[in-house]
Amino acid sequence: MRISTSSFPRIHSLPVALPQMELYQTDSIVVAQYKLLAGQVLKIRFLSMQLLGISAGTPTKVTDSMGSVYLGVFAGGQHELRKPTGTPIFSINLSTPSAKVLNPNIKREFSGPDVITFVAVNNMTTLTAEIMVSGNVLLYS
Amino acid sequence: MSYLTDEYLDKVVDIPVNLPVTNLKSNDWLVLTTIAVAAGQTLDFNFLQLTLVSSSASLDGCNSVEGELINPSYERVFVGIYENYVSTNSPYGLSIIGTDADLIQTSEFTTVQRDVTVAKLTLSPTEPTTYSFVIANNLTNSDLRVSVNGMARLTI
Numbered sequence: 001m002r003i004s005t006s007s008f009p010r011i012h013s014l015p016v017a018l019p020q021m022e023l024y025q026t027d028s029i030v031v032a033q034y035k036l037l038a039g040q041v042l043k044i045r046f047l048s049m050q051l052l053g054i055s056a057g058t059p060t061k062v063t064d065s066m067g068s069v070y071l072g073v074f075a076g077g078q079h080e081l082r083k084p085t086g087t088p089i090f091s092i093n094l095s096t097p098s099a100k101v102l103n104p105n106i107k108r109e110f111s112g113p114d115v116i117t118f119v120a121v122n123n124m125t126t127l128t129a130e131i132m133v134s135g136n137v138l139l140y141s
Numbered sequence: 142m143s144y145l146t147d148e149y150l151d152k153v154v155d156i157p158v159n160l161p162v163t164n165l166k167s168n169d170w171l172v173l174t175t176i177a178v179a180a181g182q183t184l185d186f187n188f189l190q191l192t193l194v195s196s197s198a199s200l201d202g203c204n205s206v207e208g209e210l211i212n213p214s215y216e217r218v219f220v221g222i223y224e225n226y227v228s229t230n231s232p233y234g235l236s237i238i239g240t241d242a243d244l245i246q247t248s249e250f251t252t253v254q255r256d257v258t259v260a261k262l263t264l265s266p267t268e269p270t271t272y273s274f275v276i277a278n279n280l281t282n283s284d285l286r287v288s289v290n291g292m293a294r295l296t297i
Contacts, residue, residue: 003145015157020171046154050175052228101177134174
């Protein structure tokens, strides 16, 4: 479908970006949060996370099923949780220094009203991690 | 002239390369973003601004003190693009990809940006490759406060 000059201004390309940052054990940070009004649609197109380093020691996880660090996408205002419990809609999980990207060919769409939150989590009880998050979403108003 | 379609727009992703004003210690660096590009995908780079806000020590104009710079080939602060970068490696001696126009650097309190009149950098790897944008403080003796705003365009 062609995009007209009147509809194009209602399409917003929005960042999900966190430069390299140190995240303490069991801590989390909201990287981005978008509130969707009724009729609005959010498309997640590119989302990547890099684990740059972990402090020395043996990692013990808070949530065993997740990586040592993860980027979780939560809906419904999950941001109010101080420490996410490892139940995101989907996530990027890393346990060794590396970079991972969600498959951009799979469509991930959310419809309003809702609140979509991107949370980076250090899932370890003892070790500090250095992470980086990069991504982009399209908001159709 | 071709038209913009929603199908095309879905395949073009503008990825932020962003750093709010941050204190960057001497001889230190930060990864701003890492973009994994699969075979068949294309990454275009054309726009980035780097601002040097302040420093912990007085910077005497643009005349660098001998021994002040870690890598004398670069200015006091720079943003470079690295291929398959490993964060434990110091970026000062590694090869930066692209041309001189793709290395954004300054030694003065100002905002510099990539010359948009120079042809964009286009990367089309034949195997999965990660490209990292890294900002580095090239000084041995002064902390710098810097900010970055830019983007790279990934075509899926």
